[in-house]
Amino acid sequence: MPGLRILKALPLKMISIPLLVISGPSGAGKSSLLDRLLSNHPKIFGFSADTTRSPRPGETDGRHYHFTNCADFESLxxxxxxxxxxxFAGNLYGTSIGAVKDVADSGRMCVLDIDLMGVKQIESNPYVQSKRVLIKPPNPETLRRRLQKRGTEAPEAVEARLARARSELQSAEGSGIYDKVIVNSDLDLAYRELDEYSMSLYRLVNKRDHV
Ligand SMILES: Nc1ncnc2c1ncn2[C@@H]1O[C@H](COP(=O)(O)OP(=O)(O)OP(=O)(O)O)[C@@H](O)[C@H]1O
Incomplete structure (x- = not known):
């Protein structure tokens, strides 16, 4: 199992803090929702993931992703x-043990933004606890419009993402691996649901009500 040897060597404290996993198809609104969560609660939640894809306009290294190259990624x-x-779409994405540990060491809960395959890897890893949230678009047509409007992919790439979204959603819904499903119709309402869920998880883990 990937990472098992290193995870075994990590302090129990690190792996006993559950990861908050946000997943859903491309364009479902994961980044939009996570951005709000991290901006509203910078001392409570931390995000860290590596990717070889180029930053989109407005994305910065360290805040949205750790942008890296293929050689370094493959070596890790x-x-x-x-x-x-x-x-995904020709780029590599990953959550490193070191990054999770850095967030946990700062007293924050680590939030992950990953695809369904990543969720399955985490769910089946006995050394990692997680709570898993599925973000769903209200319907395929809305997803198409949002991806087109975002304008970060060529039309063929949008179609490829939509095809993958269909099969991912089918598979996700039958998987039983999600603790919470949020339909992202209205961004403010979807955010409120995510905020409530995440904060109650954080309070449960930290057994404190004053945050
Ligand atoms: N509820 C909403 N109403 C309208 N537009 C939305 C809503 N949620 C997200 N969007 C827009 O849809 C687009 C896709 O959202 P976002 O980039 O957050 O999705 P994502 O799931 O992170 O996608 P990817 O996995 O490709 O990074 C963005 O342009 C975002 O501003």
């Missing part, structure tokens, strides 16, 4: 440094 992956990793 070969050394089992990732809890989960995947390839």
């Amino acid at each position: 992956r070969a050394q089992n440094h990732f809890i989960e990793s995947t390839e």
